[in-house]
Amino acid sequence: MKKALCPTCNRAFDPEKSQSMPFCSLRCREVDLGRWLDETNAIPADPETAAEEEQSGQEER
Ligand SMILES: [Zn+2]
Numbered sequence: 288m289k290k291a292l293c294p295t296c297n298r299a300f301d302p303e304k305s306q307s308m309p310f311c312s313l314r315c316r317e318v319d320l321g322r323w324l325d326e327t328n329a330i331p332a333d334p335e336t337a338a339e340e341e342q343s344g345q346e347e348r
Contacts, residue, residue, distance in 0.1 A: 288301070289301065289302055289303065290302075291305070291308070291309060291311075293309070293310050293311035293312075293315050294309060294310065294315075294319060295310055295311075295315035295316070295318050295319045296311065296315055298311060300312075
C-alpha cells in the first residue's frame with residue numbers, strides 16, 4: 288500500500304484516495320495555498336513578520 292505525506296498536516300494518507308495531491312484533502316490544499324499567499328503578501332506589507340524568522344543568529348546593523 289502506498290502512502291503519501293501531506294505537507295500541510297504531516298499525516299500519512301492514501302494518495303489514490305486523494306483528489307488533491309500532494310495533499311490529503313482539498314482543505315489541506317487550500318490551507319497551504321492560503322499560507323503561501325499570506326507570506327507573499329506579507330513581504331512588502333509587513334516586514335516585521337519576516338524579520339521574526341531571521342532573528343535566530345542574524346543581527347541587523
Ligand atoms: Zn493534510
